[in-house]
Amino acid sequence: MKTIRIQLETLTCPSCINKIEGVLNKQTGVDEAKVMFNSSKVKITYNEEETNPEEISAIIEKLGYPVLS
Amino acid sequence: MNINTKTRNILTLVSGGLLLAALAVYLLTPGSLAQDIILIVAAILAGVPIAIKAFQALRMKAFSIDLLVTIAVVGAMIIGEYTEAAVVSFLFLFGHYLEGRTLQRTRASLKSLMDMAPLEATILKNGERITIPAEEVQIGDHVIVQPGGRIPVDGKVITGQSLINQAAITGESVPVNKTKGDQVFSSTVSDNGYLEILAEKVGDDTTFAKIIELVEEAQETKAKTQKFMERFAAYYTPGIIILSVIVGLITLNVHLALTFLVIACPGALVISVPVSIVAGIGNGAKNGILIKGGDKMENLAKVNTLVFDKTGTLTKGKPEVTDIKAYGISADELLQLTAEVEVTSEHHLGKTIVKKAEEKELKLVHNPSDVEIMKGHGLRAMLNGQQIYVGNKSGAEKLGIAIDIEANEYMLQQQKNGNTSVFITRDKEVIGIISIADQVREEAPATMDQLRKTGINDLMMLTGDNELVAQKVAHQLGIDKVYAELLPEDKVSKVTELKTSGRNVAMIGDGINDAPAIATADVGIAMGGTGTDVTMETADIILMSDKLDKLPYAIKLAKATIRNMKQNTYFSLITVALLLVGVLTDKIHLASGMLIHEISVILVIVNAVRLVRFPKYQLRFKLLDFKTKTRKE
Missing domain, CATH: 1.20.120 (Four Helix Bundle (Hemerythrin (Met), subunit A))
Incomplete structure (x- = not known):
C-alpha cells in the first residue's frame, strides 16, 4: 500500500468532491481516495501492484480536473 | 478535452x-x-x-x-x-x-503559512558551501543560515548565535535567542546572527511540514452541522429534480420545469459550513493554534469547564530552590552534601537541587554508594561513611527518624507558601530542609481573567502535587476547584466524572504525562507542540507557543467560527426556501433563479472571509445566537 497526494487546479464546487471520490474509489487497486477540497488535493492510498500514480492521474484528468503535480 | x-x-x-x-x-x-x-x-x-x-x-x-x-x-x-x-x-x-x-x-491564512516554507538550503560539503533545494538536505548535513535567512530544517545549533523569529511555528513574533545546543525549527527566520545547524529532521518530517499537513487534514474533517447540511443536500437535489419532472408533466410548462433544475443546485447549502471552518482553522494556524477539525471547533465553542494540569501548564514547570534551612551545619554544606547524593537521581526535585549547587559553584567531591530509591518518598545512600536520606516527611517517618516540632513548624510554613519541602537526614537525624517551588507562569493570572470573560464557568486544576502547594497556586490564580495528589489514572477518572456530570470539559496539559486525560476530555488541549509527536497526535487543539495566553483567543475564535457557520447555515436554508416559494409562485425564472443562487453562494463565502480577519469585523446577530442567549451569563 502506498499513499500519494495529487495537486489539482483550485477546486471551486463542492460537488466535485463526490464526483472524484466516487469514481476513484471504484477503480481496482485504489484502496481509499479522499479529496481535500480546501487545499485542492487528492490523497490516494493504492496497491502498487494493481495501479500506479500515472493511471490515477489520468482518470482524474479524464473527469475534467487538470492535475498540476 | x-x-x-x-x-x-x-x-x-x-x-x-x-x-x-x-x-x-x-x-x-x-x-x-x-x-x-x-x-x-x-x-x-x-x-x-x-x-x-x-x-x-x-x-x-x-x-x-x-x-x-x-x-x-x-x-x-x-x-x-x-x-x-x-x-x-x-x-x-x-x-x-x-x-x-x-x-x-x-484559504489565505493557510496559503500565507505555506509561503513560509523554506525553498533553498546552503550546506557545507567537504568544506565547501553549496546551495540545494530544501527538500534535498539529508539528516546529518551541516546547514548554514545567514542573518535574515530562513532555516530549512529542524535541528540543533552547532555554532553561532541568533535571535530567531518563530512565528511560522508558534504564531509568536517576539524573537527568541538561540545558541549552541538549542533546538531550531524549519521555516523560522534567523534575525541577526550567523548559524550552523546540524540537520535532524528534513523534508516532510519537520515540525513545520507536519503543521501544514495537520491543518490541511483538519480543514477536511467535517463538523456535525456540515454532515447535516450534506445529508439535506443529498435529498434536496434529487427531490427538486423529481419535482421538476412532475411539475413539467402536470402543467406541461417546460419553462417552470427548467427553472426547477437550475435552483436544484445545492451550492450555498453545501459550502456554507466548510467555508467558515476553513477560515477559522486557517486563522488559528496563523496564530499558532492548531485546531484539528470542524468537530473539534464545535466542541471547543461549547466548553464551559476548563481543567488544567498544574506543573508545566499553570506553572513554569521549572522548579527552583526557594529556601535552605540547615540544622547544625552551614547551608552550603547541606546543599553540597544533598547534591552529592542527588547527582545520581533522575527525579526533577533532585535535579533542581544539583542545579542550585552548580549555580553556587559548590564542588561535588564524594560519590554516593548503595543508592536505594524509595518510590514515592525519596532516596537513601551511603556518603562518606554516613547514611543519608533525602526525601519527603513520610519517607523519613518510615525510616523511624524523629522530626522535632521546630522542623515540623518550618515545613508547614513553607508548604503554606506553596513550597515542596525536602528533608535531609544524616544517620537518623534531621540536618536540614530544602524548599523547592515551581513558579506560576507570568501570563497565567491575566489569562484566567480573560477565560472567565469568554464564558467559562469553572476553572479547575488537577495535580499530582500535594494539597498545600496546589491550594497556593489555585489561590494565586483564582481557580475554583483543586484536586491534588492524583496519579495519572486518577486524572482520567476525574475528567470522566466531570463529563458524566453534564459539563463540557476541556483538559489542558503539557503533553506526554497528561496524554490520557487529554484524550479523555471532550476537548484535549496541549501546550507547546513543538517538541513531541505524541502531543500532536493525542490533542484536539495544540497551542504551538508554550504560552497560556493563546487559550482565550482559541476559545473566542471557536465561538466566532461557530457563530459564522450558523449565520451561513440559516442564510442558505432561508435562501433555498425563498427560491422554492419564488419559483412556485412564478416570481422567479431561469435567469433570476441562477442569479439569486450565485449571489447566495458568494455572500456565504464573503461572510466566512471575515473570519480570516478575526478578531476584527465580527458581527453578532443576537437573534441567531440561540446558544449564547439561553445560557446563563
Missing part, C-alpha cells in the same frame, strides 16, 4: 460582453434577428465548458450539477428562450469564477 481555468475565464468574459451587446441591440431594435443570434452565440460560448464537464462526469458514470445546468440551458434554447439560456450559462460560469476568487480568500 479539458478546458483550463484561463480559457474558461476568457469564454466567461466574451459571453458577458455578448450579453451586453445583445442588450444594446435590444434597446435599438427590440426583437430583431441580430439580438437572437448574439444571444445564441453567447449561450453556446458559455455553455460549452459546462456541457463538457457534464459529459466527462457522465462518461465516468458520475452525476453532476453541470448536467442540470446543461439540460436547463439546452431546454431553454429549444423553447426559444435565448436570453434565459445565455444569462443562465454566463451566470453559472461567472459565479464559479467569483467563487474561486473569494474561496482563495478564506
Whole structure:
C-alpha cells in the first residue's frame, strides 16, 4: 500500500468532491481516495501492484480536473 | 478535452460582453434577428465548458450539477428562450469564477503559512558551501543560515548565535535567542546572527511540514452541522429534480420545469459550513493554534469547564530552590552534601537541587554508594561513611527518624507558601530542609481573567502535587476547584466524572504525562507542540507557543467560527426556501433563479472571509445566537 497526494487546479464546487471520490474509489487497486477540497488535493492510498500514480492521474484528468503535480 | 481555468475565464468574459451587446441591440431594435443570434452565440460560448464537464462526469458514470445546468440551458434554447439560456450559462460560469476568487480568500491564512516554507538550503560539503533545494538536505548535513535567512530544517545549533523569529511555528513574533545546543525549527527566520545547524529532521518530517499537513487534514474533517447540511443536500437535489419532472408533466410548462433544475443546485447549502471552518482553522494556524477539525471547533465553542494540569501548564514547570534551612551545619554544606547524593537521581526535585549547587559553584567531591530509591518518598545512600536520606516527611517517618516540632513548624510554613519541602537526614537525624517551588507562569493570572470573560464557568486544576502547594497556586490564580495528589489514572477518572456530570470539559496539559486525560476530555488541549509527536497526535487543539495566553483567543475564535457557520447555515436554508416559494409562485425564472443562487453562494463565502480577519469585523446577530442567549451569563 502506498499513499500519494495529487495537486489539482483550485477546486471551486463542492460537488466535485463526490464526483472524484466516487469514481476513484471504484477503480481496482485504489484502496481509499479522499479529496481535500480546501487545499485542492487528492490523497490516494493504492496497491502498487494493481495501479500506479500515472493511471490515477489520468482518470482524474479524464473527469475534467487538470492535475498540476 | 479539458478546458483550463484561463480559457474558461476568457469564454466567461466574451459571453458577458455578448450579453451586453445583445442588450444594446435590444434597446435599438427590440426583437430583431441580430439580438437572437448574439444571444445564441453567447449561450453556446458559455455553455460549452459546462456541457463538457457534464459529459466527462457522465462518461465516468458520475452525476453532476453541470448536467442540470446543461439540460436547463439546452431546454431553454429549444423553447426559444435565448436570453434565459445565455444569462443562465454566463451566470453559472461567472459565479464559479467569483467563487474561486473569494474561496482563495478564506484559504489565505493557510496559503500565507505555506509561503513560509523554506525553498533553498546552503550546506557545507567537504568544506565547501553549496546551495540545494530544501527538500534535498539529508539528516546529518551541516546547514548554514545567514542573518535574515530562513532555516530549512529542524535541528540543533552547532555554532553561532541568533535571535530567531518563530512565528511560522508558534504564531509568536517576539524573537527568541538561540545558541549552541538549542533546538531550531524549519521555516523560522534567523534575525541577526550567523548559524550552523546540524540537520535532524528534513523534508516532510519537520515540525513545520507536519503543521501544514495537520491543518490541511483538519480543514477536511467535517463538523456535525456540515454532515447535516450534506445529508439535506443529498435529498434536496434529487427531490427538486423529481419535482421538476412532475411539475413539467402536470402543467406541461417546460419553462417552470427548467427553472426547477437550475435552483436544484445545492451550492450555498453545501459550502456554507466548510467555508467558515476553513477560515477559522486557517486563522488559528496563523496564530499558532492548531485546531484539528470542524468537530473539534464545535466542541471547543461549547466548553464551559476548563481543567488544567498544574506543573508545566499553570506553572513554569521549572522548579527552583526557594529556601535552605540547615540544622547544625552551614547551608552550603547541606546543599553540597544533598547534591552529592542527588547527582545520581533522575527525579526533577533532585535535579533542581544539583542545579542550585552548580549555580553556587559548590564542588561535588564524594560519590554516593548503595543508592536505594524509595518510590514515592525519596532516596537513601551511603556518603562518606554516613547514611543519608533525602526525601519527603513520610519517607523519613518510615525510616523511624524523629522530626522535632521546630522542623515540623518550618515545613508547614513553607508548604503554606506553596513550597515542596525536602528533608535531609544524616544517620537518623534531621540536618536540614530544602524548599523547592515551581513558579506560576507570568501570563497565567491575566489569562484566567480573560477565560472567565469568554464564558467559562469553572476553572479547575488537577495535580499530582500535594494539597498545600496546589491550594497556593489555585489561590494565586483564582481557580475554583483543586484536586491534588492524583496519579495519572486518577486524572482520567476525574475528567470522566466531570463529563458524566453534564459539563463540557476541556483538559489542558503539557503533553506526554497528561496524554490520557487529554484524550479523555471532550476537548484535549496541549501546550507547546513543538517538541513531541505524541502531543500532536493525542490533542484536539495544540497551542504551538508554550504560552497560556493563546487559550482565550482559541476559545473566542471557536465561538466566532461557530457563530459564522450558523449565520451561513440559516442564510442558505432561508435562501433555498425563498427560491422554492419564488419559483412556485412564478416570481422567479431561469435567469433570476441562477442569479439569486450565485449571489447566495458568494455572500456565504464573503461572510466566512471575515473570519480570516478575526478578531476584527465580527458581527453578532443576537437573534441567531440561540446558544449564547439561553445560557446563563
